[in-house]
Amino acid sequence: MDNVIEIKDLSIQYATDEGIVKAVNHLNLQLARGETLGLVGETGAGKTTTALGIMGLIPDPPGVITGGEILFEGTDLLKLSKQRLRAIRGNKISMIFQDPMTSLNPVVTVGDQIAESIRIHEKLSRAEAALKAKDMLELVGIPGDRYGEYPHQFSGGMKQRVIIAIALSCNPEVILADEPTTALDVTIQAQVLDLISKLKKEKNTSMILITHDLGVVVEICDKVAIMYAGEIVEYGSLEQIYDQTAHPYTKGLFGSIPDIEAKTSRLKPIPGLMPDPSNLPEGCSFEPRCERSCQLCKEENPPLIEIGNGHFVKCHNYGKVGEGEDV
Amino acid sequence: MIRYIGKRLLMMVPVLLGVIVIVFTIMYLTPGDPARMMLGAGAPASAVEELRETLGLNDSYFVQLLRYIKNVVFRFDLGQSYASNKPVINEILERFPKTILLATLSVTISVIVGISMGIISATKQYSIFDKIATSIALLGVSMPTFWAGLMAVIIFSVHLRWLPASGSYGWEYWILPSLTLGLSSSATIMRMTRSSLLEVIRQDYIRTARAKGQNERVVIIYHALKNAMIPVITVIGMRFGALLGGSVLIESVFAISGLGKFIIDSISMRDNPVVQGGVLLLALSFSICNLLVDILYGFLDPRIKSQYSISRKRGWRRNAQAQ
Ligand SMILES: Nc1ncnc2c1ncn2[C@@H]1O[C@H](COP(=O)(O)OP(=O)(O)OP(=O)(O)O)[C@@H](O)[C@H]1O
Ligand SMILES: [Mg+2]
Numbered sequence: 001m002d003n004v005i006e007i008k009d010l011s012i013q014y015a016t017d018e019g020i021v022k023a024v025n026h027l028n029l030q031l032a033r034g035e036t037l038g039l040v041g042e043t044g045a046g047k048t049t050t051a052l053g054i055m056g057l058i059p060d061p062p063g064v065i066t067g068g069e070i071l072f073e074g075t076d077l078l079k080l081s082k083q084r085l086r087a088i089r090g091n092k093i094s095m096i097f098q099d100p101m102t103s104l105n106p107v108v109t110v111g112d113q114i115a116e117s118i119r120i121h122e123k124l125s126r127a128e129a130a131l132k133a134k135d136m137l138e139l140v141g142i143p144g145d146r147y148g149e150y151p152h153q154f155s156g157g158m159k160q161r162v163i164i165a166i167a168l169s170c171n172p173e174v175i176l177a178d179e180p181t182t183a184l185d186v187t188i189q190a191q192v193l194d195l196i197s198k199l200k201k202e203k204n205t206s207m208i209l210i211t212h213d214l215g216v217v218v219e220i221c222d223k224v225a226i227m228y229a230g231e232i233v234e235y236g237s238l239e240q241i242y243d244q245t246a247h248p249y250t251k252g253l254f255g256s257i258p259d260i261e262a263k264t265s266r267l268k269p270i271p272g273l274m275p276d277p278s279n280l281p282e283g284c285s286f287e288p289r290c291e292r293s294c295q296l297c298k299e300e301n302p303p304l305i306e307i308g309n310g311h312f313v314k315c316h317n318y319g320k321v322g323e324g325e326d327v
Numbered sequence: 328m329i330r331y332i333g334k335r336l337l338m339m340v341p342v343l344l345g346v347i348v349i350v351f352t353i354m355y356l357t358p359g360d361p362a363r364m365m366l367g368a369g370a371p372a373s374a375v376e377e378l379r380e381t382l383g384l385n386d387s388y389f390v391q392l393l394r395y396i397k398n399v400v401f402r403f404d405l406g407q408s409y410a411s412n413k414p415v416i417n418e419i420l421e422r423f424p425k426t427i428l429l430a431t432l433s434v435t436i437s438v439i440v441g442i443s444m445g446i447i448s449a450t451k452q453y454s455i456f457d458k459i460a461t462s463i464a465l466l467g468v469s470m471p472t473f474w475a476g477l478m479a480v481i482i483f484s485v486h487l488r489w490l491p492a493s494g495s496y497g498w499e500y501w502i503l504p505s506l507t508l509g510l511s512s513s514a515t516i517m518r519m520t521r522s523s524l525l526e527v528i529r530q531d532y533i534r535t536a537r538a539k540g541q542n543e544r545v546v547i548i549y550h551a552l553k554n555a556m557i558p559v560i561t562v563i564g565m566r567f568g569a570l571l572g573g574s575v576l577i578e579s580v581f582a583i584s585g586l587g588k589f590i591i592d593s594i595s596m597r598d599n600p601v602v603q604g605g606v607l608l609l610a611l612s613f614s615i616c617n618l619l620v621d622i623l624y625g626f627l628d629p630r631i632k633s634q635y636s637i638s639r640k641r642g643w644r645r646n647a648q649a650q
Contacts, residue, residue: 055538059529090540097538102531107553107628117539150629166539 003071004174004206005031005054005093010068012049012058012230019278023049025230027068028304031174031223036200036207038217038238040253041227042274047210048098050227051176054208055095056085072174091121094167095176096196098210100159104151110162111137111147114169121170136165140195157188164192168199175200175207181216193220214253218242226250229274229285232304236311246313248290284316292317331635332622339614346610347399347603351392354599360384361409361597382409395603405607406600410593415604419586423608425495426585429505429577430570436509437516438563444513445520445559450547452525460517467514473576476507480580493582504581508574512566519562523555530554556627564620571616572609 012024023046031037039047052058054070056077070077072093077085094117097103105113114133118124124132134144140161151159160180167175177196181189197220200207209221217224217238224241226234226249234247245251252270272289275281281288287297296316304314362378363370379385383394398404405415444464448457483503484492491500527533528551536550537543575587586605593601625632 057534057537059534086540086542088540090538095538097531097535099531103535105532105536105550105554106630108550113535116536116541120540152630152633163535166535 002033003030004033004073005029005208006069006071007050007054008069008071010050010053010070011066012046012053013064013066014062015064016062016278021278022280023063023230023277024053025280027227027230027232029225029232029235031206031208033173033206034204035222036197036209036220038221038224039208039210039227040212040214040217040224042212044274044277045227046230046277047227048178049230051095051178051208051210054093054176055089056080057089057095087121090117090167090172091170092172093174093176094170094172096160096163096167096178096180098178098182100156100163103163104159106151109148109150110154111149114162114165117166118169133165133169136169137162139168139199140165141191157184157192160184160188160192161195164196164199168203171203171205173205175205176210177207178210179212180209181213182211189216196220226253229280230277231285231314232312233286233314234312235304236308240308240311244308244311246307246311246318247286247315248292248317249286252289284314328622328625328632328635332618335618335621339611339618342614343607343610344396346607347396348392350603350606351395352388354597354602355388355391357597359597361599364597365409399607405604408593408601409598410596410601415600418589418601419604419608422584422586422589425583426571426574426578426587428501429508429574429583429585430567432501432505433508433512433574434563434567434570436505437511437513437566439513440510441513441516442520442559445517445524446547446552448517449521449524449528450543461521464514464517467511468518470511471576472508472511472574473580475511476504476577476580479503479507493580495581495583500581500583504577504583508570508577515566516559516562519559520555523558524551527551527555553627557624560620560623560627564616564623568613568616571612572605 007027007029010024010027011022014021014023025046027046027050029037029039029050039050041047049058049063052063053065054072054077058065065078068078072088077088080088104110108116111130111133114136115126115129118132118136119126119129122129130147134147137147138144142158142161142165146154151162154162164180167177175196180196181192184192193216196207199205209216211217221238223237224235225232226241226247228249234241234245234250236244241250242254245254249270256269270289275285275288281298283296283298283300284290284293284302287293290297294317300316302314302316304312305318306312307318360375360379362375362382362384366375366378383391386394395406398406403416405419407413408415408418411418444460448460451457480492480503483490490503492503494500524547528547533546533551536546541550572587572590574585575591577583578585578588586608590602590605590609592598593605625635
């Protein structure tokens with residue numbers, strides 16, 4: 001399988017008044033064609049920053065990409081001219097943004113906002129683009145005659161659909177969906193997710209789905225990457241992550257979601273907080289919260305190692321004595 | 328929308344009445360006798376007394392005030408100038424076109440210069456251009472207009488002899504005053520545009536536009552500017568409103584016989600009807616400018632426009648409940 005997106009050793013920082021926020025640190029990630037990768041991590045882990053990095057939309061200042069490569073079909077996006085990057089953005093790679101309330105321009109009609117992205121990448125007349133934008137609206141389940149309405153006339157769920165329509169309007173090869181459902185209530189969430197996976201299957205698009213909802217991951221992802229303090233701590237297929245969980249943080253994540261079948265077991269949240277990204281510990285960033293931390297963990301940041309066919313984990317203690325007992 | 332405008336026009340009535348009462352009271356309380364001013368210090372007391380009687384100045388405050396309001400409201404009559412004996416309305420209308428011209432020219436200049444400098448400055452934040460432009464703007468805001476006007480006269484009229492220094496006899500006479508006035512108010516507009524645009528550029532929907540692959544120029548002009556214009560339009564509207572009252576200092580420096588200079592001269596001559604009429608016109612043009620700005624908001628921002636019709640919907644609902 002060929003990789004549409006391959007991120008190598010990517011580091012992104014924000015320079016703020018309080019210091020340098022290391023949002024993404026030496027991140028490696030692959031996305032194969034047609035595949036859905038779930039990028040999971042708690043708030044502040046650097047998920048959005050990673051996606052914005054791929055789009056070339058890190059706000060600068062304060063953000064800087066300090067190193068690494070982002071290969072899209074073999075070419076490094078970080079080395080492309082602004083103009084060539086614009087030809088890819090919204091056309092080959094598009095992003096569904098996290099917050100539907102603020103991601104649409106309040107003074108432009110929703111139809112025009114969809115038609116705009118079509119007209120940037122396809123040589124269509126205004127009328128043809130408008131027609132196609134209407135089709136896109138209907139595709140995401142909004143009547144086409146609402147083309148001329150403004151975002152404030154739409155509900156949150158409908159705005160999210162409009163954002164999805166914008167992202168899908170040019171049949172992208174890669175979709176970066178940044179928590180496309182967190183702003184929505186549960187029933188709408190399911191609808192939107194169904195919609196995204198349906199559209200994705202029809203067009204064989206690859207997708208990175210950013211979420212902190214493991215339930216969503218199970219439903220639609222092929223691969224899962226667990227992100228913690230700007231690093232990938234575990235990466236593998238859905239089965240590997242769920243059945244052969246290797247990293248203590250991932251285990252903690254599963255422990256902190258309620259399980260309907262095992263009603264007796266109490267919710268077990270991970271104690272402590274994620275370290276401040278402007279002041280990361282020297283060793284493993286999860287060490288302060290880890291049950292199995294050792295001296296080596298304090299001193300040295302573990303590398304990401306492959307422990308099985310495409311299953312990676314970033315932990316000194318993997319495979320050491322005692323591993324078996326808490327699986 | 329039309330109902331909204333009608334309501335706003337109706338709301339102007341109490342404002343204007345208030346202005347009439349306040350200005351009338353202030354002029355009434357100001358020491359100095361108009362009759363004495365008209366006849367000169369050497370005139371006999373009996374003549375002054377006679378004139379006071381004919382002008383109605385011996386009546387009580389309320390009688391005078393009510394008479395004035397009655398004339399304005401029912402006969403659109405602003406009275407006669409004490410100084411020239413001509414109707415105040417004619418005196419004002421004679422000077423108003425010059426004031427309107429000066430206001431329009433200078434506001435146009437300040438809008439063009441201010442907005443474009445503001446855009447460049449905001450999109451190239453912290454660049455050399457931005458630093459120079461913001462410094463010049465700071466200078467422009469803090470520099471008194473009359474001083475800038477005098478400097479312009481010294482440089483372009485006295486030394487270079489390119490443009491006439493004073494009067495208003497042809498188009499070339501308008502260049503210096505409108506440039507001085509326009510450039511000095513462009514500083515405020517530039518600063519406003521810059522800060523408002525910087526605020527808008529950080530918004531998520533600008534990121535969405537960039538994510539579509541849109542080029543930066545369209546992102547700024549089409550997506551950001553329309554959102555950033557609301558505070559800028561407020562400033563422009565207020566500026567225009569204020570200039571319609573005449574720019575006293577610039578009119579004096581360039582000897583333009585506009586409204587501002589006329590009102591000031593009338594104050595010192597205790598020409599009460601002219602002062603009252605002038606201030607009333609000023610209040611009226613200010614209110615109309617304000618209304619125009621609010622209507623413009625509606626065109627810029629559909630959320631505001633929908634608010635304009637809300638009051639009507641509420642009215643419906645109330646009617647429905649009553650039935
Ligand atoms: N514009 C910015 N300026 C400064 N710091 C930023 C900026 N954007 C993000 N950060 C910081 O970078 C880190 C990663 O943020 P990011 O938005 O990528 O997190 P996330 O994983 O998407 O979180 P969430 O699940 O809450 O969306 C955080 O510590 C955040 O405070
Ligand atoms: Mg995020």
